[in-house]
Amino acid sequence: MDPTSRTPGGAPPPGPASGPGVPSSQDVEALRRQLVAAVRRTCPRWLAADADDLVQTALLRVLEIRRKREGEAEFSAFYLRRAAHSAVVDEIRRRRRRAEVPLEPEEGGEPPRPADSGAGPDPERLSQARELGRAITECLGRMIRPRKMAVALHLQGHRIKEVGTVLGWNEKKAENLIYRGLADLRSCLEDKGFER
């Protein structure tokens, strides 16, 4: 990574742009730690295990872009975080596609396992979860818009108040829509054969 130094009260050193709003190497290191923590919290085990390498690859890409743009508009810490998020998302998707295995078994053999099933303690549970996940997607696709959005954020882990804040609703409305949306979802899943 190209270090960026600040010289308070002095002229900026030659090389990468520096000055107010330009992240230092400490900022970049802090961002790297935050990204690794975020990847470990949100990604499947097989990706999370590789979080350090994944984040490093993504950050190098972002900093290379920054290096090429030295002298352009200031590169704030927020902008760096946003760009780093984007690069990590791209890297995750690239690794996931690379790890995809064919679903059809080879002749006379067992179907190869999905990339992350080997690392999990219960592959059958994972398989059932995926089947349920596909059904959830289909049911959400049919759901009316307000309930779809409320349930999606609820399933993402947001609390009722957060759902309301994100979607511009008061808490009571968010609660109602989550409640009714989940009822719709369960009804749809029952129709698909999932038991209550």
Place this chain on the structure above:
Amino acid sequence: MTMTIDHDTLLREAFVARTGPGPGGPGACPAPERIYDAARGALPPGDVREVVEHLAVCPECAEAWRLAAALEEEARAAGEEAAPRPASRRPWYLQPVRVAATVAVALVAVAVVWTVVQAPEEEPVWRGDGQLEIRSLIPEGEALPREEAVLRWTPVPEEDATGTTYDVVMSTEDDPFPMAAADRLEEASYRIPPEVLEAVPAGGELLWQVEAQLADGRTVESPTYKIRLR
């Protein structure tokens, strides 16, 4: 199938375990930066809802959202500054498309007023116990023309009108899974888009229900009403 679906935890696990792009493929997905901005609340509300509606059916974008939310939490925990809010937009009256759309809506509203059947006087309704009630203003037995199927109901009192919005949900008796909805309506009426009614045969019936969201947090729900379509 042995998985039971009663518990939220199980539904959440399954939702998060989804993989792959959504319908329409990766080309239909918003850019990760847009997802990040939406998760941070740095987009206008309509744009945020668009992103959320998409991630409901797109596992990859749902994951990008979770990553953005987790990253912002980590940044906040580290004491970093909040993301900047979106730049203020041009006032609506300087946005040509919105002006044209507003004028068009006003003209349609005038046309509807001239053609609609005389309705009972629209006054708030109170139950005997002093609780506010929402009632349909469509005369019983009246069949609505599907080209101009307008649902109307009693409004909230004038002193509560500011900030009140209405949500309408519609379904048929054959399928209680709601077929359409409209939310954040500011008037006590709603013209059902004709395309929504395509699934209802001539002479068929539609169930509808309204919920008022008052500015003070109260909600008032109407009974479920039934109307026939010509």
